[in-house]
Amino acid sequence: GAVVSQHPSWVICKSGTSVKIECRSLDFQATTMFWYRQFPKQSLMLMATSNEGSKATYEQGVEKDKFLINHASLTLSTLTVTSAHPEDSSFYICSARVTGTAKNIQYFGAGTRLSVL
Amino acid sequence: RKEVEQDPGPFNVPEGATVAFNCTYSNSASQSFFWYRQDCRKEPKLLMSVYSSGNEDGRFTAQLNRASQYISLLIRDSKLSDSATYLCVVKNAGGGNKLTFGTGTQLKVEL
Numbered sequence: 001g002a003v004v005s006q007h008p009s010w011v012i013c014k015s016g017t018s019v020k021i022e023c024r025s026l027d028f029q030a031t032t033m034f035w036y037r038q039f040p041k042q043s044l045m046l047m048a049t050s051n052e053g054s055k056a057t058y059e060q061g062v063e064k065d066k067f068l069i070n071h072a073s074l075t076l077s078t079l080t081v082t083s084a085h086p087e088d089s090s091f092y093i094c095s096a097r098v099t100g101t102a103k104n105i106q107y108f109g110a111g112t113r114l115s116v117l
Numbered sequence: 118r119k120e121v122e123q124d125p126g127p128f129n130v131p132e133g134a135t136v137a138f139n140c141t142y143s144n145s146a147s148q149s150f151f152w153y154r155q156d157c158r159k160e161p162k163l164l165m166s167v168y169s170s171g172n173e174d175g176r177f178t179a180q181l182n183r184a185s186q187y188i189s190l191l192i193r194d195s196k197l198s199d200s201a202t203y204l205c206v207v208k209n210a211g212g213g214n215k216l217t218f219g220t221g222t223q224l225k226v227e228l
Contacts, residue, residue, distance in 0.1 A: 006160075034215070034216075041125075041220070042220060043121075043204070043218040043219055043220040043221065044161065044204075044218040045218075046215055046216070046217075049215065091158070093160050093161075105163060105166075106163075106216060107163075108160040108161055108162070109160060110159065110160050111158075111159065111160045113158070
């Protein structure tokens with residue numbers, strides 16, 4: 001199946017710093033990528049939809065100035081958590097939809113576990 | 118009411134048992150349905166899509182009841198390696214291909 005690479009897999013940072021997470025589609029082009037967040041024992045919650053070459057679409061309640069998304073190419077989207085605080089500690093997962101498929105299948109990255117001290 | 122609801126479990130079953138999970142969804146306009154599997158601290162992985170006619174993939178059978186708005190997953194002859202959290206996922210009508218995830222049902226298969 002399609003491969004989505006997410007980096008880093010784990011990051012620990014001090015409160016107030018910014019953290020950038022990368023999501024790459026390795027063997028296909030993805031015009032649309034999605035960013036999710038998952039707190040312990042909770043479901044994945046969609047944060048934003050990232051569209052190549054245009055602004056991301058954020059879900060209600062997600063601060064676009066805090067979670068900066070850039071999708072500059074068909075294979076790379078980045079999520080930057082700016083001025084991270086302990087409450088931002090979570091599991092962040094990206095996914096990419098294979099362009100041109102009617103199956104609506106999304107492939108997920110391995111996730112990034114963010115711990116803000 | 119949550120868009121997608123699942124019994125969180127855990128379901129503890131002996132190896133070889135048959136186990137069934139149910140999931141209900143609130144949006145009658147939902148279009149596509151999936152079961153994903155998520156291992157601890159890992160990303161979700163697609164297990165199977167769910168079709169109106171029901172579908173089977175080896176030991177796994179998925180069924181959809183649109184009238185009652187519920188989806189089921191049946192696992193036969195459980196293996197230790199089936200231990201994971203099973204996520205019910207729904208795609209609603211409209212653009213964007215946004216997926217809505219249930220909180221998942223945890224399965225523990227024991228010797």
